[in-house]
Amino acid sequence: MLKAFVISSLVFATGSLTIIPAIAKTPPAETFQPGFWQPIARVDVTKPITLKIINDSGILLDYALTDSTLEPSSLGISETEILKHFQPPAYVVIYPGIKTPNASRINLKYSVEVTSGNVIELRVTQIDSVSQGNRTFNLQKTGAIFVF
Secondary structure, three states, X not given: OOEEEEEOOEXXXXXXXXXXXXXXXXXOOOOOOOOOOOOOEEOOOOOXXXXXXXXXXXXXXXXXXXXXXXXXXXXXXXXXXXXXXXXXOEEEEEEEOOOOOXXXXXXXXXXXXXXXXXXXXXXXXXXXXXXXXXXXXXXXXXXXXXXX
């Protein structure tokens, strides 16, 4: 009786149970479905976390933690704010400064990168597309990072 086994993307046919390991990247979980519900990055929650907000938007920004542990603050053009010992879970809202003309019509985009030092670099820029814009950064207690 001929049996077929699928390993990664290779198919092997054999008369006995002989499995030849394939060299491949670990695939995502079988339940993985691409989409906005997947984290865009992860941070190691067992180590100290630093959040670095970088204003590359060309306008004054306001930001705050939604749990009110951080009073609403402003971040000037081309300025960077560093929040050390940042603890999950956390939601940070970042939006055009209230004194910015047409603030509600300005669309922001967040780019996130986690460095080897467990620093979350959150870069804020302006974009034209409403559907691609962000207003909220979310760090979950598992270390998963989302932007909305």
